[in-house]
Amino acid sequence: MRLQQRLTIVVNGQQHEVFAAPETPLLYVLRNELGLNGPRFGCGLAQCGACTVLLDGRAIRSCSTPVADAADAHVTTLEGLSENGQLHPLQEAFIAEQAAQCGYCMSGMIMTGAALLAQTPNPTEEEIRRALAANLCRCGTHLRIVRAIKRAAEVMA
Amino acid sequence: MNGIATVHDETNYVLTRRQLLQSAGAVIVTFSLSRAFRGSALAQSATAQRELDESQVDSWLAVASDGRVTVYCGKVELGTGIRTALAQIVAEELDVPFERVEMIMGDTATTPDQGYTAGSKSIQVAGPVLQRAAAEARAVLVARASDRLGEPVTRLTVRDGVVSVVNDASKSVSYGELAGSGFDRSFTVGEDGGVSGTAPLKDPKDYTIVGKSFARVDIPPKVTGQPSYVQDVRIDGMLHGRIVRPPLRTFTGVGAVVESVDESSVADVPGLVQVVRNGNFIGVVAEREEQAIEAARKLKVTWRLTETLPEHENLYEYLRTLPVSEEETVADAGDVETALASAARTLEATYLWPFQAHASMGPSCAVADVRPDSVQIWSSTQGVYPLRGAIAQLLGRDEETVRVIHVEGAGCYGHNGFDDVAADAALLSQAVGRPVRVQWMREDEFAYEPKGPAMVIDLRGGLDESGNVVAWDYTVLTPGHSTRPGGQAGNLLAGQLIDPPAPEPPIRHGGGNRNALHLYAFPNNRIITRWLDSTVLRQSALRSLGGMANTTAVECFLDELAAAAGADPIEFRLRYLTDPRAIDVVKKVAEASGWDTRPAGAASNGSVARGRGVAFSRYESEFTYVAVVAEVEVDRSTGRVRVDRVVVAHDCGRIINPDGLTNQIEGNVIQGVSRALKEEITWNAEGLTSLDWESYPILTFPEVPTVEVALIDRPELPPLGAGEPAHCNIAAAIGNAIFDATGARLRTVPFTPERVKAALG
Numbered sequence: 001m002r003l004q005q006r007l008t009i010v011v012n013g014q015q016h017e018v019f020a021a022p023e024t025p026l027l028y029v030l031r032n033e034l035g036l037n038g039p040r041f042g043c044g045l046a047q048c049g050a051c052t053v054l055l056d057g058r059a060i061r062s063c064s065t066p067v068a069d070a071a072d073a074h075v076t077t078l079e080g081l082s083e084n085g086q087l088h089p090l091q092e093a094f095i096a097e098q099a100a101q102c103g104y105c106m107s108g109m110i111m112t113g114a115a116l117l118a119q120t121p122n123p124t125e126e127e128i129r130r131a132l133a134a135n136l137c138r139c140g141t142h143l144r145i146v147r148a149i150k151r152a153a154e155v156m157a
Numbered sequence: 158m159n160g161i162a163t164v165h166d167e168t169n170y171v172l173t174r175r176q177l178l179q180s181a182g183a184v185i186v187t188f189s190l191s192r193a194f195r196g197s198a199l200a201q202s203a204t205a206q207r208e209l210d211e212s213q214v215d216s217w218l219a220v221a222s223d224g225r226v227t228v229y230c231g232k233v234e235l236g237t238g239i240r241t242a243l244a245q246i247v248a249e250e251l252d253v254p255f256e257r258v259e260m261i262m263g264d265t266a267t268t269p270d271q272g273y274t275a276g277s278k279s280i281q282v283a284g285p286v287l288q289r290a291a292a293e294a295r296a297v298l299v300a301r302a303s304d305r306l307g308e309p310v311t312r313l314t315v316r317d318g319v320v321s322v323v324n325d326a327s328k329s330v331s332y333g334e335l336a337g338s339g340f341d342r343s344f345t346v347g348e349d350g351g352v353s354g355t356a357p358l359k360d361p362k363d364y365t366i367v368g369k370s371f372a373r374v375d376i377p378p379k380v381t382g383q384p385s386y387v388q389d390v391r392i393d394g395m396l397h398g399r400i401v402r403p404p405l406r407t408f409t410g411v412g413a414v415v416e417s418v419d420e421s422s423v424a425d426v427p428g429l430v431q432v433v434r435n436g437n438f439i440g441v442v443a444e445r446e447e448q449a450i451e452a453a454r455k456l457k458v459t460w461r462l463t464e465t466l467p468e469h470e471n472l473y474e475y476l477r478t479l480p481v482s483e484e485e486t487v488a489d490a491g492d493v494e495t496a497l498a499s500a501a502r503t504l505e506a507t508y509l510w511p512f513q514a515h516a517s518m519g520p521s522c523a524v525a526d527v528r529p530d531s532v533q534i535w536s537s538t539q540g541v542y543p544l545r546g547a548i549a550q551l552l553g554r555d556e557e558t559v560r561v562i563h564v565e566g567a568g569c570y571g572h573n574g575f576d577d578v579a580a581d582a583a584l585l586s587q588a589v590g591r592p593v594r595v596q597w598m599r600e601d602e603f604a605y606e607p608k609g610p611a612m613v614i615d616l617r618g619g620l621d622e623s624g625n626v627v628a629w630d631y632t633v634l635t636p637g638h639s640t641r642p643g644g645q646a647g648n649l650l651a652g653q654l655i656d657p658p659a660p661e662p663p664i665r666h667g668g669g670n671r672n673a674l675h676l677y678a679f680p681n682n683r684i685i686t687r688w689l690d691s692t693v694l695r696q697s698a699l700r701s702l703g704g705m706a707n708t709t710a711v712e713c714f715l716d717e718l719a720a721a722a723g724a725d726p727i728e729f730r731l732r733y734l735t736d737p738r739a740i741d742v743v744k745k746v747a748e749a750s751g752w753d754t755r756p757a758g759a760a761s762n763g764s765v766a767r768g769r770g771v772a773f774s775r776y777e778s779e780f781t782y783v784a785v786v787a788e789v790e791v792d793r794s795t796g797r798v799r800v801d802r803v804v805v806a807h808d809c810g811r812i813i814n815p816d817g818l819t820n821q822i823e824g825n826v827i828q829g830v831s832r833a834l835k836e837e838i839t840w841n842a843e844g845l846t847s848l849d850w851e852s853y854p855i856l857t858f859p860e861v862p863t864v865e866v867a868l869i870d871r872p873e874l875p876p877l878g879a880g881e882p883a884h885c886n887i888a889a890a891i892g893n894a895i896f897d898a899t900g901a902r903l904r905t906v907p908f909t910p911e912r913v914k915a916a917l918g
Binding site: 003004020021024025028031032035036037038040041042043044045047048050077078079082087091094095098100101102103104105106107110126128129130132133134135136137138139140141142143144145146 | 236237372373376377379384385389391427447519520565567570598816817849850855856857861863
């Protein structure tokens with residue numbers, strides 16, 4: 001790993017100076033440097049989606065994206081979805097549908113849902129399932145997660 | 158920074174029991190944390206005086222002068238919603254608003270020892286204890302109100318934590334005003350954990366909180382990214398550790414010996430603090446997480462492998478060659494051999510269950526702060542006390558100087574790596590003298606979490622001329638399903654790796670014959686458990702333990718007998734069930750699913766065959782009743798099975814929170830479909846080959862069936878568990894549906910396309 005450098009990244013609308021080797025996965029910088037909890041380590045292999053954040057609005061796997069790749073982009077995490085203390089419709093919907101058991105995958109589900117709704121504001125159930133096909137949930141909360149995203153889409157429409 | 162949980166240095170935050178009892182005053186330090194995380198006791202000072210005698214009301218709950226109720230519960234939240242449901246039980250019995258109850262769960266310094274949070278026993282076991290404590294507390298408060306108001310207890314009523322005189326609300330006093338310094342009242346806790354006392358319990362007819370779908374208190378902080386999990390615990394001065402394992406993933410986790418460690422291989426890793434070696438336990442500690450990961454990957458260790466194990470393809474033959482250490486007769490009614498000999502028709506079958514993983518979404522993680530005279534562990538363990546004993550033994554410390562605090566992890570579904578990683582963190586923290594956070598990598602989790610073990614089940618059955626079952630002969634070959642810490646360092650992976658290794662813990666049988674004792678009234682009925690001491694991989698409790706394998710064998714073989722008798726599978730089951738609650742769930746699932754009465758195996762033609770199957774079980778043969786119908790589509794050309802719809806009828810007695818219960822049942826179903834269709838731990842000569850989500854795939858969104866849940870509420874009966882019962886039936890219902898669709902009987906789980914194609918012939 002190369003030596004640590006001072007890097008500037010924009011996360012949830014705020015510019016941060018961080019000190020990390022450029023190839024460090026973005027996830028560790030978000031969690032350990034910025035103290036964010038939304039993105040979670042699940043596999044480190046871009047297989048499960050627990051670490052999903054938005055990079056310029058696109059859902060990416062922060063566990064396998066070098067922090068340097070985020071240097072010129074806007075990163076949004078779960079924490080950045082709510083504005084002025086007002087929950088995002090997806091967050092509201094996940095509460096309304098009680099779409100969690102352990103909830104460990106939920107941040108990734110919500111961020112993937114946010115990217116989906118930005119592209120497809122009124123998705124069918126099948127489209128939601130397809131969009132989440134590479135996001136894993138072990139508790140078996142899938143049906144509630146699908147309902148929550150559908151509910152959020154209706155509210156946002 | 159806003160939202161970060163930081164535990165500041167507290168000079169005496171680990172207190173002995175004696176100190177706890179001596180210290181005065183209840184100081185609850187609150188950080189700006191979510192309710193759930195605060196409740197995890199991360200931010201709670203141990204200077205609170207805590208009584209831990211389980212027969213004392215004060216051990217379980219406290220009422221503050223502002224009327225807030227704090228419950229101290231030895232069970233922990235595993236993502237099943239018990240933080241919410243148990244609070245409902247307390248709020249109901251105490252007559253306070255739900256929002257006023259806060260749960261502290263799983264902390265050896267503050268909560269009574271309630272063993273493990275496991276076996277679908279939280280509501281079933283902790284529910285009645287908390288209900289009793291709340292009832293006794295209410296009685297004390299009402300008696301105090303009686304003195305205060307000068308009115309007899311019979312003239313008093315309680316609403317929302319305010320005691321008032323019937324028909325004269327102007328005379329009232331709040332719980333907060335009555336709380337004082339505690340309750341000083343005891344109740345009786347029996348040997349079996351059953352509780353009794355003098356205060357009357359509320360009539361379930363009057364419930365306003367129990368039985369309602371209160372929203373889970375832990376979900377809002379989780380959807381906003383508040384610190385909620387053990388992975389989010391951050392301690393001042395904390396370092397990051399990783400464990401270095403043999404490159405060939407060994408089977409038991411201990412089948413390799415370290416010959417040499419070349420520390421120069423990590424000399425260039427920035428931030429490296431120390432390479433820690435103790436026998437075959439090797440770890441690295443670094444300032445930053447990514448540095449610890451890099452060091453663990455780069456460290457050159459020469460290993461000598463000491464294991465030879467059977468080929469995966471020959472697993473079940475191999476299991477049959479292992480010595481049986483105990484043969485247990487679970488049931489032996491009538492004369493099975495004679496009945497089989499005289500039966501008009503006999504059937505024989507063997508059902509095979511694979512090794513499966515808990516496969517938690519978040520790899521195991523713990524934070525340890527080991528100091529010269531105190532130890533603090535933050536862990537997602539299912540049992541803070543049994544882990545405390547094991548850690549104390551591992552470190553050679555007095556148990557009372559060790560504090561284990563539960564913080565939620567990702568869902569675990571049983572005993573995965575959470576106890577092991579706590580030991581890893583403790584050894585590393587001890588070595589470097591600073592707090593250390595260890596999080597296993599994904600491949601560590603798959604390779605080293607203890608697995609749900611493989612099992613072999615042999616059955617024979619006999620039918621008479623009229624197609625009635627005259628004989629049932631069942632033998633399950635299984636190891637014990639728990640290697641939980643139990644206060645023994647030898648049950649922790651690290652304890653087995655250090656030099657000298659921790660004492661070898663006793664081998665425990667149990668769990669492997671769960672649900673083998675069916676409820677069917679067969680005249681000749683024999684059920685035998687053949688216990689193995691060990692098998693191939695290190696094993697421990699996975700959701701329902703042997704319950705899923707046994708229910709699969711029982712319910713699929715019963716279906717085989719029904720098909721041989723030309724009977725409808727539901728009618729056939731009802732013939733042999735006598736328990737009215739069992740009959741109710743079976744009838745309910747038939748009705749809810751729109752069951753089409755006919756003999757199974759009326760195979761449809763065409764390239765895609767459709768079928769439905771049923772399965773019934775009673776959890777542990779004595780608790781929750783569940784009946785499940787699964788509908789499947791089988792693609793004959795590919796062997797691919799798609800489960801379209803699953804209907805569950807469920808009777809767990811009194812329902813505390815219907816939506817929370819439904820959520821659990823949905824999870825039982827979906828995870829059950831995943832285990833039935835896809836999951837199997839594999840290996841080759843090089844070691845384990847199930848190391849990530851590609852090599853151990855689980856069910857994905859497009860594959861998830863619709864789930865319909867029909868709840869049977871029995872408010873007058875005690876509440877039973879729901880975290881596992883429905884899980885047991887899923888593979889059986891699917892296997893029976895595949896048979897119904899195609900006439901092919903699958904007897905080896907998982908029902909992969911290859912196996913289905915082979916069975917189709």
